[in-house]
Amino acid sequence: MLTREGIVRLLDDAGVDVVAEAEDAEGLLRHVRLARPDAAIVDIRMPPTHTDEGLVAAQAIRTQHPNVGVLVLSQYVEASYALRLLEEHPEKVGYLLKDRVFDVALLLDALRRIADGETVIDPTIVSQLVGRRRREDPLAELTEREREVLSLVGEGFSNKGIAHRLFITERTVEAHVKQIFLKLGLAADPESHRRVLAVLAYLRASA
Amino acid sequence: MTFGRYCRIAIVPLAAAAGLFSVTTAKHDPIWAFGGGSTLGGIAELGAGWSLVGAGLLFWSRHPQNRFGPLFAVAGFAWFLPEWSNPGVGTALGFTLGLVGLVACTPLFAHAALAYPTGRLRSRVDVAVVASSYAGALILLGLLPTTVFDPKGAGCFQCPQNLALTRGDLELFEAFNRYGLWIGIGWLLALCVLLAWRLVRAAQAAVVVAVALVPAIVYVALVTWEFQRSLARGILGNDSFDQGVWRLEALALGAFALAVVGGLVRDRQARASLARLVVELGEMPRPGAVRDALALTLGDPRLELAYRRPDTGRYVDGLGHLVDIRPDRGQAVTPLLRGDVTVAALVHDAHLSDEPGLLQEVLAAARIAVENEQLQAEVRAQLEDLRASRARIVETGDAERRRLERDLHDGAQQLLVALFYDLRVAQARVEADADSELMTLLLSAGEKAQTALGDLRELAHGIYPAILAEAGLAAALETLADEAPLPVELGNVTLERYSEPVEAAAYRTVVEGIHDAAEREATFVSVDVGREEGRVIVTLRDDGAARTSPLVHLADRIGALGGSLEVGETTLRAVVPCA
Numbered sequence: 088m089l090t091r092e093g094i095v096r097l098l099d100d101a102g103v104d105v106v107a108e109a110e111d112a113e114g115l116l117r118h119v120r121l122a123r124p125d126a127a128i129v130d131i132r133m134p135p136t137h138t139d140e141g142l143v144a145a146q147a148i149r150t151q152h153p154n155v156g157v158l159v160l161s162q163y164v165e166a167s168y169a170l171r172l173l174e175e176h177p178e179k180v181g182y183l184l185k186d187r188v189f190d191v192a193l194l195l196d197a198l199r200r201i202a203d204g205e206t207v208i209d210p211t212i213v214s215q216l217v218g219r220r221r222r223e224d225p226l227a228e229l230t231e232r233e234r235e236v237l238s239l240v241g242e243g244f245s246n247k248g249i250a251h252r253l254f255i256t257e258r259t260v261e262a263h264v265k266q267i268f269l270k271l272g273l274a275a276d277p278e279s280h281r282r283v284l285a286v287l288a289y290l291r292a293s294a
Numbered sequence: 295m296t297f298g299r300y301c302r303i304a305i306v307p308l309a310a311a312a313g314l315f316s317v318t319t320a321k322h323d324p325i326w327a328f329g330g331g332s333t334l335g336g337i338a339e340l341g342a343g344w345s346l347v348g349a350g351l352l353f354w355s356r357h358p359q360n361r362f363g364p365l366f367a368v369a370g371f372a373w374f375l376p377e378w379s380n381p382g383v384g385t386a387l388g389f390t391l392g393l394v395g396l397v398a399c400t401p402l403f404a405h406a407a408l409a410y411p412t413g414r415l416r417s418r419v420d421v422a423v424v425a426s427s428y429a430g431a432l433i434l435l436g437l438l439p440t441t442v443f444d445p446k447g448a449g450c451f452q453c454p455q456n457l458a459l460t461r462g463d464l465e466l467f468e469a470f471n472r473y474g475l476w477i478g479i480g481w482l483l484a485l486c487v488l489l490a491w492r493l494v495r496a497a498q499a500a501v502v503v504a505v506a507l508v509p510a511i512v513y514v515a516l517v518t519w520e521f522q523r524s525l526a527r528g529i530l531g532n533d534s535f536d537q538g539v540w541r542l543e544a545l546a547l548g549a550f551a552l553a554v555v556g557g558l559v560r561d562r563q564a565r566a567s568l569a570r571l572v573v574e575l576g577e578m579p580r581p582g583a584v585r586d587a588l589a590l591t592l593g594d595p596r597l598e599l600a601y602r603r604p605d606t607g608r609y610v611d612g613l614g615h616l617v618d619i620r621p622d623r624g625q626a627v628t629p630l631l632r633g634d635v636t637v638a639a640l641v642h643d644a645h646l647s648d649e650p651g652l653l654q655e656v657l658a659a660a661r662i663a664v665e666n667e668q669l670q671a672e673v674r675a676q677l678e679d680l681r682a683s684r685a686r687i688v689e690t691g692d693a694e695r696r697r698l699e700r701d702l703h704d705g706a707q708q709l710l711v712a713l714f715y716d717l718r719v720a721q722a723r724v725e726a727d728a729d730s731e732l733m734t735l736l737l738s739a740g741e742k743a744q745t746a747l748g749d750l751r752e753l754a755h756g757i758y759p760a761i762l763a764e765a766g767l768a769a770a771l772e773t774l775a776d777e778a779p780l781p782v783e784l785g786n787v788t789l790e791r792y793s794e795p796v797e798a799a800a801y802r803t804v805v806e807g808i809h810d811a812a813e814r815e816a817t818f819v820s821v822d823v824g825r826e827e828g829r830v831i832v833t834l835r836d837d838g839a840a841r842t843s844p845l846v847h848l849a850d851r852i853g854a855l856g857g858s859l860e861v862g863e864t865t866l867r868a869v870v871p872c873a
Binding site: 090093097137138139162163164165166167168184185186189190191211215216219220221222291 | 700703707708710711712714715718744747748751755760761763764765769772773775776777778779780781782783817818
């Protein structure tokens with residue numbers, strides 16, 4: 088409750104139009120159906136069991152309302168949940184740690200990216216996956232810059248977004264991404280929305 | 295040597311003599327004979343009489359306190375008596391006995407059959423019917439007509455003297471016989487009904503007894519038929535029809551005697567199995583063996599043996615599992631005592647209580663075996679208690695960890711988030727006032743709050759991984775591999791869900807295994823989790839230095855679930871039963 092009130096206040100202050108608030112999954116789905124917002128912010132823990140109701144609701148929104156983006160907030164650094172969210176609908180979704188949202192700039196950026204059809208994955212999760220200890224680490228093949236680019240791809244940034252962040256040209260990013268996919272033997276199209284899921288699944292699978 | 299034994303030894307030549315005497319008498323005067331007139335009849339006569347006496351003696355020697363044995367042997371003698379009413383018997387005493395005991399065999403035999411195998415009649419109805427059959431056979435058809443029967447007056451001049459004769463009265467003699475036959479049909483039918491009822495009752499509990507009762511009923515029914523047919527004639531006779539029925543009767547008696555001997559042989563085998571059990575004690579008979587041996591010995595398949603735990607006073611079976619002592623209809627409970635203390639309770643067929651001494655005798659033989667198994671059952675029950683208590687301790691611990699994790703998330707973490715938010719607001723205001731020193735302080739405070747949040751999250755996850763309960767072992771182990779300080783290779787990991795304690799135990803095994811491998815400077819750990827015959831098997835392998843820690847806490851946790859932990863130098867294998 089504390090978090091919801093805070094987020095509403097933050098978004099109001101930032102000029103974002105908050106059309107509705109809901110107590111539980113049922114209320115959330117009803118408001119989404121009526122208000123058709125650009126995006127919904129969903130806590131992964133909701134009544135009645137406080138386990139993964141938020142994740143189930145997020146998937147329901149994405150299935151029933153393809154135009155509505157969903158940002159899931161969680162207190163867990165759990166790649167499993169993020170992957171579960173991405174598996175069925177690899178775009179217009181986000182998975183952020185709860186404490187992230189009080190960084191207004193970050194929250195607004197995430198909402199904007201989701202509304203634009205991108206994916207947002209919390210950097211903590213991506214860095215944990217990238218940092219996972221491997222016996223024969225294929226990531227060792229990558230240069231420092233390539234690893235940076237890989238992490239940003241995993242966080243869901245577009246080539247344009249990556250270029251903007253790293254202060255390099257979009258074409259350079261494109262070249263890096265192609266190189267990374269080649270080195271790691273990733274089969275997915277490096278330009279598609281599905282590349283986020285492909286990268287995360289790859290990072291998780293190669294032990 | 296006991297009196298009973300002298301009797302039994304004396305009876306053997308007596309029975310042999312009585313049989314041979316009967317057959318020679320019959321052969322001497324076939325016109326008056328029942329069965330001895332022909333070779334086949336002679337064999338039937340001797341076979342039936344001797345088998346009754348033989349089976350009776352055998353039973354008597356096995357069960358000296360039981361009335362059935364002597365009763366059955368006497369019935370065997372009585373079987374020969376009708377033959378002595380033959381004029382060729384030669385002696386007045388024999389002749390008189392033959393007249394009085396003409397139908398003595400029937401009530402004696404029926405009495406024995408009704409009392410088989412306990413030697414006692416079960417109810418007042420039994421007693422009344424048996425008593426009237428004795429009266430009807432020995433007095434109305436035996437003694438009374440004999441007292442008025444003058445053989446010479448009836449035209450038998452070569453007949454010996456009738457010692458019981460008071461005054462010859464042929465009319466009265468015929469009247470006694472006629473009424474005797476009419477009343478006889480009454481008590482014979484009553485005997486038939488009682489025997490049939492006994493057969494129905496015994497069929498549920500003791501099949502052996504039921505089998506023996508069939509020829510008994512056949513015999514009484516044959517006698518009834520003979521009586522019914524003699525009504526027209528007014529007197530029991532020995533025409534060719536009578537002789538035919540009489541041979542069938544001999545056959546039925548022989549069959550009953552055979553069943554009695556069969557029951558004794560089976561008893562002996564059952565007792566031998568009980569004795570074997572006592573001998574086998576040194577080799578630890580399997581749990582429940584005592585019950586099975588007792589059930590066999592006592593011929594009661596529904597028998598139950600429950601041991602009383604001295605500590606709780608509750609009853610357990612041979613395996614140590616709690617049982618209720620609840621006798622069904624027709625069952626009784628006999629407590630087994632050591633001194634004044636009940637050590638066990640036997641739930642058995644109520645009929646077994648009818649034979650005093652049988653239960654006591656069998657239980658005395660099984661005493662050592664019973665006490666031995668009682669001790670083992672007690673130990674097993676205590677072990678089971680202990681295991682359940684260990685499992686409860688582990689479960690309580692897990693529940694507590696889970697509660698702690700939720701408290702951290704819902705309490706401290708929420709507060710930190712709120713603090714973080716307030717700091718952000720403060721930063722925004724300070725930014726407006728352009729106080730750079732305060733701004734630096736607030737930024738540092740914000741960073742610390744965020745670090746604290748991260749630490750708290752890790753702490754909560756370490757206390758209890760929420761993902762384990764929510765998404766299962768496979769997902770939780772993936773996260774474990776994400777965070778591990780060394781490469782963790784997840785091989786085959788079952789995607790099935792198990793009970794919370796089982797999943798927690800498997801998860802802890804991997805956590806401890808990874809931690810231990812890291813301490814022994816391994817460069818990787820491989821993990822497999824599979825299911826095999828109702829058990830979850832967790833296998834860890836690494837390349838670190840040889841393990842020195844026995845991982846006692848982990849072994850305790852696994853042991854609490856009835857599982858086992860095999861700790862090798864660089865391997866770890868936990869086997870946890872999963873229902």
